[in-house]
Amino acid sequence: MQKVFERPKGLTDTEFAYCAGCMHSVVHRMIAETMDELDIIHNTIGVCPVGCSVFMYEYMACDIIEAAHGRAPAVATGVKRVLPDRVVFSYQGDGDLASIGTAEIVHAAARGENITVIFINNTTYGMTGGQMAPTTLIGQKSTTCPSGRDPATAGYPIKVCELLATLDGPSYLERVAPTSPAGLVKTKKAIKRAFEQQIQGKGFSLVEVLSNCPQQWKMKPIDSLKWIDEHMTAVFPPGVFLDR
Amino acid sequence: MSTMTRKLIKGNVAICHGALAARCDAFFGYPITPQNEVPEYMSWMMPDAGAVFVQAESEVAAINMVYGAACAGKRAMTSSSSPGISLKQEGISYIASCELPCVIVNVQRGGPGLGNTLPGQADYFQTVKGGGHGDYKLITLAPWSVQETYEFVPLAFDLADKYRNPVMILTDAIVGQMIETVDLHGNFEIHEYPKPWATNGARGRAHNIINSLWIAPDVMEGLNLRMQAKYAAAEQHDVRYQEYMTDDAELLLVAYGSPARICRTVVDMARDEGMKVGLLRPITLFPYPSKPIAEYAASGRRFMVVEMSHGQMVEDVRLAVNGAADVTFHGRRGGAVPTPTEILNQVRAMFGKPPVVSHYGSSGETRKGMPA
Numbered sequence: 037m038q039k040v041f042e043r044p045k046g047l048t049d050t051e052f053a054y055c056a057g058c059m060h061s062v063v064h065r066m067i068a069e070t071m072d073e074l075d076i077i078h079n080t081i082g083v084c085p086v087g088c089s090v091f092m093y094e095y096m097a098c099d100i101i102e103a104a105h106g107r108a109p110a111v112a113t114g115v116k117r118v119l120p121d122r123v124v125f126s127y128q129g130d131g132d133l134a135s136i137g138t139a140e141i142v143h144a145a146a147r148g149e150n151i152t153v154i155f156i157n158n159t160t161y162g163m164t165g166g167q168m169a170p171t172t173l174i175g176q177k178s179t180t181c182p183s184g185r186d187p188a189t190a191g192y193p194i195k196v197c198e199l200l201a202t203l204d205g206p207s208y209l210e211r212v213a214p215t216s217p218a219g220l221v222k223t224k225k226a227i228k229r230a231f232e233q234q235i236q237g238k239g240f241s242l243v244e245v246l247s248n249c250p251q252q253w254k255m256k257p258i259d260s261l262k263w264i265d266e267h268m269t270a271v272f273p274p275g276v277f278l279d280r
Numbered sequence: 281m282s283t284m285t286r287k288l289i290k291g292n293v294a295i296c297h298g299a300l301a302a303r304c305d306a307f308f309g310y311p312i313t314p315q316n317e318v319p320e321y322m323s324w325m326m327p328d329a330g331a332v333f334v335q336a337e338s339e340v341a342a343i344n345m346v347y348g349a350a351c352a353g354k355r356a357m358t359s360s361s362s363p364g365i366s367l368k369q370e371g372i373s374y375i376a377s378c379e380l381p382c383v384i385v386n387v388q389r390g391g392p393g394l395g396n397t398l399p400g401q402a403d404y405f406q407t408v409k410g411g412g413h414g415d416y417k418l419i420t421l422a423p424w425s426v427q428e429t430y431e432f433v434p435l436a437f438d439l440a441d442k443y444r445n446p447v448m449i450l451t452d453a454i455v456g457q458m459i460e461t462v463d464l465h466g467n468f469e470i471h472e473y474p475k476p477w478a479t480n481g482a483r484g485r486a487h488n489i490i491n492s493l494w495i496a497p498d499v500m501e502g503l504n505l506r507m508q509a510k511y512a513a514a515e516q517h518d519v520r521y522q523e524y525m526t527d528d529a530e531l532l533l534v535a536y537g538s539p540a541r542i543c544r545t546v547v548d549m550a551r552d553e554g555m556k557v558g559l560l561r562p563i564t565l566f567p568y569p570s571k572p573i574a575e576y577a578a579s580g581r582r583f584m585v586v587e588m589s590h591g592q593m594v595e596d597v598r599l600a601v602n603g604a605a606d607v608t609f610h611g612r613r614g615g616a617v618p619t620p621t622e623i624l625n626q627v628r629a630m631f632g633k634p635p636v637v638s639h640y641g642s643s644g645e646t647r648k649g650m651p652a
Contacts (some may be wrong), residue, residue, distance in 0.1 A: 048487075077480045078483040078484070097479065097487055100488075102489070102492065107340070107371070110348065111347050113345060114308065117349065118305055118354040118356070122480070140337070140340075143337035
């Protein structure tokens, strides 16, 4: 019998510890498939964030580094500059990338650092219990804005792709919503495209994945996907922001 | 000293020559006075040598770039001065926990806070007691001359590789900014340490993980114990210090870095007056030369510690002495530098002699030929 679906070589055989319905495992798989398809597992160094996906090092078959909170783009810079022929990517959540690590992501992008960033935006600090994130929507409830995010005291969500698109450094910026079969195909394509940009030496590439957190959003996984489509995409419209 | 390799250069520039001699692969810096010559010179010396220079967006980013380059198995380095070194502490803790070799230079200035750009030594606690979180130590080298500054960079890289631990070169604004003749001899034995742990691409082997997150307490405690075993080994094998006229000394001055230079002058002045004074200069601040200090204490010597702080290293001298001898202290702080005369006056007091009359300011320094 012909095997039509199997674990990509880019993943280890460790079982994901992510919550049921969480998109981390889906995006992890897409990165692993990309490494398989581009035959770069043995040439790739990943950098993990702090947050739920801190454990990415358990799952990726490539060499991998666990970075301090928000510092992954700086760590990736250090690796890439001394090993320019390797493929280097960071994987970061919204708290990691758009709050504590804002300086690192903006400057890595501004330098046109030839790395790939996979940015998981799920509008919450999932691991620490659902606190307000830099991307939490206005009115969205969290454990640190129990009445909903109030811009008068908590400001507005940060739109990372729009922000980085003002810079001359990045080569490829795309936001995707893997909430449907078409969205999943688009997400995989974007991730692969981002890695290819790096391999071609084009400079900084970032894919923002509108993701979910059924646990902290207190929703069924299927409802969380609907919530992305109904609420998140209005504030964070999917699309290609830069491709050059 | 060969005339071919003799140069008249600043301590900070000597750091760069030392880095090149050590075959440093990558330097990541950020501007802060009084260490600016280091990133400035590195910005052209490193590319000329086929190595990497990046001006980072912050000291935080710079130390994390060092972390990345060290993970890749390369010789990586950064430099800064006191407030910038505070910013690096998080990264230093991670680097120590991941057991990565790298070199960090602190050209100390006056503090706390923004302080000033004048010489200071008030980062001693931060450096040798662990400025970041967790139980770790930095092997720490304290040069007192431009020559040593140059030579300590290859030594620092070697110790970093040997122990898989970050090494700090703890210098100050005097040693960093002063210009001296230095022999850039380049005669260093660069040991090649295998780095099978490096995350440089898992070709032909299982993937490597560099990580400081260990959820299970027995695993995390095991890492801590392994690190402590390294520190114990460093205390066994890599204590460095220098002595000056200590054999018959009744009073030992203990100082490191530029105050040690001043104290050498004080020893000469005191000897001229018949007081038997010597100098013990710790070169490694961790591992600390506790053993020779304890031995001198046991043989009835007295101690006076001189620092450009309110008294930090003096605590390690007192720990080494362990009550067996008197330990006094003379310090200046906030960028002020002790003069030989003010130190001598405290020495004279310990020998029951009156102070030298001050003719110049409050420091007790006499300047011949200067208007009163």
